Amino acid sequence: MQAKYELVNFKTLGDDRGSLIAIEEGYNAPFEIKRVYYIFDTKEGVERGFHAHINLKQLAIVVKGSCTFIIDNGKRRKEIKLNNPNQGLLIEGLIWREMKDFSEDCVLVILASEHYDESDYIRDYDNFLEEVKNDS
Numbered sequence: 001m002q003a004k005y006e007l008v009n010f011k012t013l014g015d016d017r018g019s020l021i022a023i024e025e026g027y028n029a030p031f032e033i034k035r036v037y038y039i040f041d042t043k044e045g046v047e048r049g050f051h052a053h054i055n056l057k058q059l060a061i062v063v064k065g066s067c068t069f070i071i072d073n074g075k076r077r078k079e080i081k082l083n084n085p086n087q088g089l090l091i092e093g094l095i096w097r098e099m100k101d102f103s104e105d106c107v108l109v110i111l112a113s114e115h116y117d118e119s120d121y122i123r124d125y126d127n128f129l130e131e132v133k134n135d136s
Contacts, residue, residue, distance in 0.1 A: 003093030003132075005071050008059065010086050021085060023059075023111065030090065031057045035112040042067075042102040049098040052122040054131075057113035061088040065106030072096035074132030082108070094135055096128050 010021045010028055025033050039048065049069075060069065066083035073095055081101075082089060088111075091097060099108070114120065122128045 005091045008088045031113040033111050039108040047100040052096045052128045057092045059088045059111040061109045063107050065103035068101040070098040
């Protein structure tokens with residue numbers, strides 16, 4: 001699988017009652033959704049992630065507050081701040097990810113293409129770099 005990441009913009013629907021965003025498998029979530037989880041109540045200064053996935057595809061959406069993703073393809077690192085529920089971060093393939101700078105009210109929702117599988121994780125950065133090198 002080609003390693004990539006991109007920001008995905010969601011169409012906001014709404015009227016004077018408020019706003020609504022629909023996430024639809026195969027439409028604005030470009031994979032079958034098998035797992036949904038969310039991270040919240042993250043304490044100040046906590047950083048999370050520090051792993052890559054071999055096959056898993058994820059769509060990360062901050063539905064409230066903000067956090068920063070560090071995305072690393074083994075050659076370049078980039079920081080992406082998520083602070084808009086109208087946008088998600090799509091991550092596919094061998095991409096190292098870290099999350100930091102969680103606002104006190106941050107709620108980060110992750111849509112995943114697979115059920116939890118520990119064998120899909122790479123939790124050591126040096127092993128990740130070796131895997132990227134072998135995948136090229």
